[in-house]
Amino acid sequence: MRKQRSAAALERQLEFATTEKEKAVANYNLGLFHDNNGREAKAIPYYRTALQHGLNDETKAQALAWLASSLHKTGNQDCAMDSLKEAQRITTDASLNQFLSRLERRVQRTHHAKT
Template identity: 35%
Template sequence: MEHSEDRTGALAEAVALRERGRQVEACERLVALAVRWPDDAEVAYQTAWAHDVLGREAQAVPYYERALAGTGLTPEDRRGALLGLGSTYRVLGRYEDAVALLTAAAEEFPEDGSLRAFLAMAQYNTGRHHESVRLLLRLLAATSDDPSVRKYRPAIEHYAEDLDATE
């Protein structure tokens, strides 16, 4: 795979365009880069993200999948690609795919609450309401800075395990 200053500079310029709100132009440039460097996971990830920002979820999927199948993503970019693809699957109604992907992602990145929040949404969409609420309650108990939530954390954690419990 060719990795030159040309690729690095062109990718940085395209990302900067997206960050400055010029999403369409950024997406066009990234698609061209993805054609030129089809095996580049970072280019694929940025191209997926550019499509997502424009609401082009179906077009983002193959780029996310290519990014995750490749090598070279930083852990942060891999986490972002997993979240992006899982969320995109959910938006497209591919709920079981979203649950499977986000479950694996949450296991790979257990410290990332956003993955668990998106997993809970996908679980809800599949009718797994108890699992969804349980996951959200655990996340709330573990991450909330609200003093009243902190005060009742043990109770919230207890009831998260058995939502039908009365004592």
């Protein structure tokens, strides 16, 4: 079972990260933490920073998916669609693809409802 982390522990992980990979993973974990606690707007910059530092393809696809979901929930449908399309291009994970397909339909419905 994976141990639940506190925000303080995750922030320390980021503070002590020295390599690009460590910084990417620390930012990704902070994004997940805030996202999973209903703070999507706070998660977005962490996901973006993680992506800038470089993640392996599997984690990059997940980060893009969660970023897309957070963008959708905060009302940024165009950026959400861009992120989810990029995630769809690089993922080989069937479960993640299913999630992205469902998210794409929600983003499209929200976008069409506003136009």
